[in-house]
Amino acid sequence: MNNARISKLQAELQQRNLDLLILIPGNSLYYLSGLSFHLMERPTVCFFSATEQPLMILPELEQSKAEAGPVDITLISYTEDMESRMRAFSEANTRLNLSEKRIGIEPMNLRTFEEWLLQAAAPGVSFVAADDVVGSLRIIKDTREVGYMRKAAQIAEEAMRQTLPQIRLGMTEKELAAELVVQLLRAGSEPELAFSPAVASGPNSALPHAAPSERKLQAGDLLLFDWGARFMGYCSDITRTFALGDIDPKLRKIYDVVKNANQAGHQAARPGVSGEVIDTATRKIIEAAGYGKEFFHRTGHGLGLDAHETPYIAAGESCPLAAGMTFTIEPGIYIHGLGGVRIEDDVVMTTDGSESLSTLSREFKVIL
Numbered sequence: 001m002n003n004a005r006i007s008k009l010q011a012e013l014q015q016r017n018l019d020l021l022i023l024i025p026g027n028s029l030y031y032l033s034g035l036s037f038h039l040m041e042r043p044t045v046c047f048f049s050a051t052e053q054p055l056m057i058l059p060e061l062e063q064s065k066a067e068a069g070p071v072d073i074t075l076i077s078y079t080e081d082m083e084s085r086m087r088a089f090s091e092a093n094t095r096l097n098l099s100e101k102r103i104g105i106e107p108m109n110l111r112t113f114e115e116w117l118l119q120a121a122a123p124g125v126s127f128v129a130a131d132d133v134v135g136s137l138r139i140i141k142d143t144r145e146v147g148y149m150r151k152a153a154q155i156a157e158e159a160m161r162q163t164l165p166q167i168r169l170g171m172t173e174k175e176l177a178a179e180l181v182v183q184l185l186r187a188g189s190e191p192e193l194a195f196s197p198a199v200a201s202g203p204n205s206a207l208p209h210a211a212p213s214e215r216k217l218q219a220g221d222l223l224l225f226d227w228g229a230r231f232m233g234y235c236s237d238i239t240r241t242f243a244l245g246d247i248d249p250k251l252r253k254i255y256d257v258v259k260n261a262n263q264a265g266h267q268a269a270r271p272g273v274s275g276e277v278i279d280t281a282t283r284k285i286i287e288a289a290g291y292g293k294e295f296f297h298r299t300g301h302g303l304g305l306d307a308h309e310t311p312y313i314a315a316g317e318s319c320p321l322a323a324g325m326t327f328t329i330e331p332g333i334y335i336h337g338l339g340g341v342r343i344e345d346d347v348v349m350t351t352d353g354s355e356s357l358s359t360l361s362r363e364f365k366v367i368l
């Protein structure tokens with residue numbers, strides 16, 4: 001499977017006139033090689049060539065893992081001493097003649113650390129930004145990948161079903177977040193979650209990126225969860241907002257507006273439309289209700305191995321979306337000091353429409 005991805009990558013590199021793409025541990029390297037390493041103080045650098053087998057510099061202790069991987073890679077390993085490390089970089093340079101090559105990197109991936117090591121081994125070496133080379137392959141998910149993402153959504157929803165009955169007034173957001181994390185693992189998520197869950201109650205729900213705090217749940221609160229599981233490396237990212245007892249009528253009203261905006265987003269998601277079209281569809285509903293200023297983020301983002309990746313569902317995103325693309329639809333309204341509502345689903349574009357991978361009820365629900 002991964003060798004097919006390498007062939008696609010090589011075609012992409014040739015088309016863009018790049019000789020090499022350099023990656024360090026992260027999701028793009030995993031996507032191409034099936035290998036995941038923790039990014040740490042020992043450098044691991046992989047050179048993907050437009051014409052030849054990939055070559056990787058790596059610590060000796062990782063060599064057997066790389067050898068067992070699904071892709072044929074030429075390995076140059078180094079031991080714990082610095083001289084051995086520099087020899088490995090020199091050897092890679094001797095084989096690849098780096099200063100003469102057009103080399104792409106992912107600027108959000110490569111660290112200054114690896115850049116210095118490469119420059120020390122190959123004076124004059126230079127790089128061009130090539131974020132979208134692997135991105136252009138990763139953006140279309142095949143059936144197997146969509147299956148992993150559907151499973152990641154199911155795990156997250158099962159975890160929420162198990163968490164809801166545990167909710168009590170007086171519990172802190174942190175206590176509730178801890179419960180949700182336990183349930184995510186129990187339901188089958190990989191231990192490295194898609195991201196650490198947000199649990200925001202009362203006025204905190206009006207802060208779109210609130211971290212769980214010591215605030216205690218109170219009657220009259222909105223309670224917002226933004227959580228996700230990871231399965232076979234793939235993420236889910238779901239938000240639901242609940243009411244604790246009787247809530248302010250204003251909050252009850254914005255709930256329905258956000259629910260309608262979410263639905264409009266789903267309806268707008270058809271192959272061939274752009275991210276901007278879906279963004280406009282949700283925003284129009286919220287603006288018509290008079291809350292345009294209270295919806296101050298984009299409608300969604302791509303989802304896959306990364307919890308945020310291309311395509312973005314936002315103003316200015318004019319590229320047509322195609323079958324196999326996966327992204328979130330997550331409109332929200334946030335009233336400062338009072339509370340906020342967001343309803344977020346994970347969606348895959350199909351050949352004739354779109355399918356929501358997350359299916360947990362979006363109806364208004366009072367849980368205490």
Ligand code: CO
Nearest residue numbers: 226237238344
């Ligand atoms: Co989210």
Ligand code: CO
Nearest residue numbers: 237328330344
């Ligand atoms: Co999201």
